Amino acid sequence: KPELSVDINLKALVVASYKFIARIGKHKGGKGGVIVNIASTAGIVSG
Structure with a gap:
């Protein structure tokens, strides 16, 4: 789930x-x- 990934990565940064x-x-x-x-x-750009 994208929301979970953003939440985890953003929290880790903060x-x-x-x-x-x-x-x-x-x-x-x-x-x-x-x-x-x-x-x-x-990581989010395909190709």
Whole structure:
């Protein structure tokens, strides 16, 4: 089901980003940084 796939993939991205922020954030003694999320449409394009 496409909705389930999007839900799982989107939640994974959000959860991973928040966990990464918590780990590298200056408020936790980290150096700070930037998170760059990259996606591809290759998985949904046929041909």
